[in-house]
Amino acid sequence: MKKNICKPLFVTIVLSLYAHHIALAQIQYELNSGWRCKNIDEVKEDGIALSQASYKIQDWLPATVPGTVLTTLLNNKRIPDPLYGMNNEKIPDIYTTGREKYTYWFVTDFVESSSAPGDQVWLHLRGVNYSCDIFLNGKKLNPSTHKGMFLRQSYNITSHLSANGNNRIAVIVYPPDPVGNPNGGQGGDGMIAKNVSHQYVAGWDWIQPIRDRNTGIWDKVFIEKTKAINLKNPHIVTKVSGKRLPEGKQEPATLKVTTELENPTAKSVNGIASYTWEGTTISQKVTVAPFSTTTVALPDYTIKNPRLWWPNGYGEQHLYTLKLQFLINGKTVSDEENISVGVREIQTKWNNETRSRQVMVNGQRIFIKGGNWIISDAMLRFTDARYDAEIRFHRDMNLNLIRIWGGALIERPEFYSACDKYGLLVMQDFWMSGDCNGRWTDPKKTEDQWTRRKYPDDHALFLTSAIDQIKMIRNHASLGMWCGGNEITPPEDILTPLRDSIIPELDGTRWFVEYSNSDSMSFNSIGGNGDGPYGIQPIESFWDKQTFPFNSEVGSVGIGDYESLERFIPAENMVAPKHPSKVDPVWDYHKYIGYDQYINPYGEPKSVKDFAVKAQLVNYDQYRALIEGFSSHMWEWYTGTIIWKTQNPWTAMRGQMYDYYLDPNACLYGLRHGSEPLHVMYSPTDGMVMIANNTVKAYQDLMLVIKTYDMNGKDSLLSQVFVGIEPTISKKYLALKGMLNSLRKDKGVFLSLQLLDLNKQILSENFYWLPDNNGMHTGLNQMKAAKIQAEAKWLAEGKIELKLSNFSESPVAFFNRISLIDPKSKKRLLPVFYSDNYISITPGSQKTIYLEYHPENDKATPLISISGWNVEEHLTEISK
Structure with a gap:
């Protein structure tokens, strides 16, 4: 039976709501420029004085916010790059210097005012490490010192804004306490963990200590404008019953929406809380009492034939946008949030055979x-x-x-x-x-x-x-x-x-x-x-x-x-x-x-x-x-x-x-x-060729082609056979160990595995270089040079197709690194995404590689560098 989501007076589906209200989209912007800072030892005044526009800060150090004290010092060239060489040893550690060394004032100015009756202005800090006091226009905002690296802060600053719209924030940030001794242990002496903060900053077996322990306004600072009601902490849940497949028509899914509504004013506010999903709006009448925050659960919505979200390798990552609003008296938008939603359900169950937890998404087990x-x-x-x-x-x-x-x-x-x-x-x-x-x-x-x-x-x-x-x-x-x-x-x-x-x-x-x-x-x-x-x-x-x-x-x-x-x-x-x-x-x-x-x-x-x-x-x-x-x-x-x-x-x-x-x-x-969704592979222990199918799709009529190549490029076909495999399993097919031991005996051998569909398209391939029977790669060091042909062309801005060919009389062109480089410096452009790399090209074959990057306007047309084990580096131009 179809669920009726209409309830008289309280709940309605509003299809033409936007034709009948005054739209005021949520206004939010980040305070990420214009900050200045100074060490506490160099500042005599308190936050009341510093947060007033009359106080001069022109000689203060330009500060990076969001950022840490160390980031600001690095950006102002006050310290060397701690990531290079032994430079980190040249930076004083807070354990030795004391916390005052990295205790800083951060100050910035911004323009904002309450432009209309009922406007509310909010200051949000998403992360300060470790504790802080905050001042605005000569007033202290937090009644007690804020503590905790991860705890967000939110202040209604409407009544504190200046009449002329020119405002100043001053924040004093104190380091963690204790800071911990970076004595070479995991997390140093462990004392950093007495704080509610991150632990690696005192050093670990993969990092040296961060000298200021990441003290600072390390995450984003926002100004937000709303009307009387502020939407907070919405909660979106999707329910996807049964065992689904990524393709084809889907059974319905259920959408559940709740949100907090904050009323900082002295009057009760009547209105409508609503969310819009693919053109349909679900709403509910709500009254929010003065000086209160209430949580409202809106009616569930049934999503017909939903486009599901799947983990990588199992299906597409479809995302919807849900618009959540509160409308005062059903007309004026007080606040709204646009939320990205993936329709999916995650479950787990105990696997008795492995004796471990098994993860499932949309009813399908995920390895x-x-x-x-x-x-x-x-x-x-x-x-x-x-x-x-x-x-x-x-x-x-x-x-x-x-x-x-x-x-x-x-x-x-x-x-x-x-x-x-x-x-x-x-x-x-x-x-x-x-x-x-x-x-x-x-x-x-x-x-x-x-x-x-x-x-x-x-x-x-x-x-x-x-x-x-x-x-x-x-x-x-x-x-x-x-x-x-x-x-x-x-x-x-x-x-x-x-x-x-x-x-x-x-x-x-x-x-x-x-x-x-x-x-x-x-x-x-x-x-x-x-x-x-x-x-x-x-x-x-x-x-x-x-x-x-x-x-x-x-x-x-x-x-x-x-x-x-x-x-x-x-x-x-x-x-x-x-x-x-x-x-x-x-x-x-x-x-x-x-x-x-x-x-x-x-x-x-x-x-x-x-x-x-x-x-x-x-x-x-x-x-x-x-x-x-x-x-x-x-x-x-x-x-x-x-x-x-x-x-x-x-x-x-x-x-x-x-x-x-x-x-x-x-x-x-x-x-x-090695982790292809559909993958052919060779076991070095028992010599079996296997296929792992990490998808929810069954495959039939796959051609399994097994070849070897010697160090001169001569190939031998070991097997060519049709196979099939069921979803989410791995399976053994052919034993090669004895055969390969004979072929690899003196110099080693290359092993090529391919899975092809009925159109002869390669669905999976794997290329191993097996050592000789003594475990040495003697043959690799005796290989003759190979020459490869390269052709590159632009497919679109930032997208390149590279075709590499090896001559039929050549040996394997082994283990080639492809790099997109600057034509002048010959240094690599970063980051670049390669569809494959460190590739080997067998005699008479061709490989196509796709490169993608984000070009900068002032950069010359890049070149492609190709070099390999037995291939001399050469540069390829990209044609239009």
């Missing part, structure tokens, strides 16, 4: 292929463009989840918008880490485990901050699950309300796991900490050594290539590390972890450039094997894995698919190939 994320930039320099680029890289790696590690923060709405766009589910940790919060004994820590287990000092502030941050991001389709902390639960009096009341009441649609390697997520029947292994592994181990069934952290190396290293290592320190322990101090400072004996099969490095080239071969093999090994046992051993880690917010030399400067290395493309 989780994830990456651990720290933060976009260690100094909190966030931009929409950088978020978009980083999440796009994760999409391009064919991942479907990002986990936000608990020593950082609740990621920003702009991060989540990018995940919505590219289909990355998010597992969001709260602010706990086993290292600082007492899971283990640790001589580096100041206080014992019993004391650290009670961190942070202010549990009420933690819960208040959690409530606020849940409200901030809960509408994003990509948000998939909440996690109490990294490798440890919060203290019981935080955990219990968070799990049992706060998340059920404020969200109620997502899985909450108590900590990142909890038995409720992944039963730890093997022992140990429940995650890992870390560091470089024999590639066979990813296939044949069973680890934790939903592994929250498993990782390896990730050094960039030579050009990446040049960006942050001084020339005199460009010295290749030698196994096992001879490492340059700058490399060590940037957290290099050894490639050990895994470089040597390619020949001992002759230079740092040679080392970096060979490291890319190892990178590609490591991450392809990692994700293939897990995929080969999906639903048998595993329901998912999350790589530690896929990015670095600092110039570290480990666990990254692209460097801090957004330059991808071979890890990204090895992972991209």
Whole structure:
């Protein structure tokens, strides 16, 4: 029976509402320029004086807001770039200097007035680290000092605005207290965790300490104008019943909408709360009492034939725009919000075979292929463009989840918008880490485990901050699950309300796991900490050594290539590390972890450039094997894995698919190939050719083509057979081990695997370079040079097609790096998105690669650089 959503007097569907009211769209703008700052020791006046326009600030330092004290000092060239070389050692650390060194006043002017009766003006601060007092036009706004890095602040400033519209804000920002001793431990001495803030700033095994602990107005500051009623913290929920497919007509879905309505005035306000969905408006009459905030639940709406949102690899990421409004007396728009909504439902269930949690979206099980994320930039320099680029890289790696590690923060709405766009589910940790919060004994820590287990000092502030941050991001389709902390639960009096009341009441649609390697997520029947292994592994181990069934952290190396290293290592320190322990101090400072004996099969490095080239071969093999090994046992051993880690917010030399400067290395493309939605692969342990199908589609009449190529380019067809595979499984097909052992015996061999459809289009391909039977790549070092032809043309602004061909009489053109470069400097343009890279081209074949970037107006037409293992670098012009 069709649900009747019409209720007399109170509820109505308004189809022509906008023809009968005075429209006043919400006005909001960011205060992100004109700020100035000064150290507290240099300022004698108080906030009352500083926030008055008569006080002169022309000699104050231009400040970066949003930003930190260190960011402002760097932008004013008061400190060297802490990401380069050993420069970070030249910056005074707050633990040594005292907190006053990084305690600063921030001041800015803006023009705003209450232009009409009933106008309300609001000041919103989305994040200050760590505590602050705020003054406007000679008045203090916050009655008591604000504390907490993550807790948003909102002030009605209507009565404080100046009559002439010229206003001044003054904010004094105090660092965390305590700041922690950066003594080399994970989170230093652990004391930073006594605050409700991020923990990595005191140093970790992938970063050096951030000297000001990221003190500052680090997130956005907004001015908002409304009428009498302010819409706050809307909550949008979609219900998608049953087991859905990405294609075809859909059964209906249900839309549920609630919102807070704040009335700061002395009078009751009558009006209509409404939301508009695809041209239909659902509304409800509401009366909001004076000086109050009420939550209103609007009538549910049935979405017919919805366009669903799917994780990357399973379907499209359809997004709708929902317009939420409050109309005073049903006529005048008091406030409105436009909210991006993905229609989907996330469920989980226990998988008895793997003994781990299984994630489902729209009724379909999703094999989780994830990456651990720290933060976009260690100094909190966030931009929409950088978020978009980083999440796009994760999409391009064919991942479907990002986990936000608990020593950082609740990621920003702009991060989540990018995940919505590219289909990355998010597992969001709260602010706990086993290292600082007492899971283990640790001589580096100041206080014992019993004391650290009670961190942070202010549990009420933690819960208040959690409530606020849940409200901030809960509408994003990509948000998939909440996690109490990294490798440890919060203290019981935080955990219990968070799990049992706060998340059920404020969200109620997502899985909450108590900590990142909890038995409720992944039963730890093997022992140990429940995650890992870390560091470089024999590639066979990813296939044949069973680890934790939903592994929250498993990782390896990730050094960039030579050009990446040049960006942050001084020339005199460009010295290749030698196994096992001879490492340059700058490399060590940037957290290099050894490639050990895994470089040597390619020949001992002759230079740092040679080392970096060979490291890319190892990178590609490591991450392809990692994700293939897990995929080969999906639903048998595993329901998912999350790589530690896929990015670095600092110039570290480990666990990254692209460097801090957004330059991808071979890890990204090895992972991209290994985690294709439909993927053909070779097991190095039993020699089986397998197919992993990480889609909800069954495939029949796939042609499986298996070839080898020797070092001279001569090919041998081993098999060509039609196969099929059901949805979301992996399956074994052919055994090759004996055959390949004979072919690879002396010099090694190349193995080519392809899946083709009936139109002979390649749906998946994989290209392995197998060592000789002694585990050495002797043949690679004896290969003759290959010459390839390259043709490039513009498809559109910022979009390029590159065709690469290898001659039929040539050897394999092996492991070619493609780079889009500036024609003058010959340096790479960043970021650039390549449909593939580090590619090999077999004799007589052609590959087409697509490049995409955002050209700058003042840049000359770029060139394309191509160079490989046995291909000399050459430059290709792009034709129109």
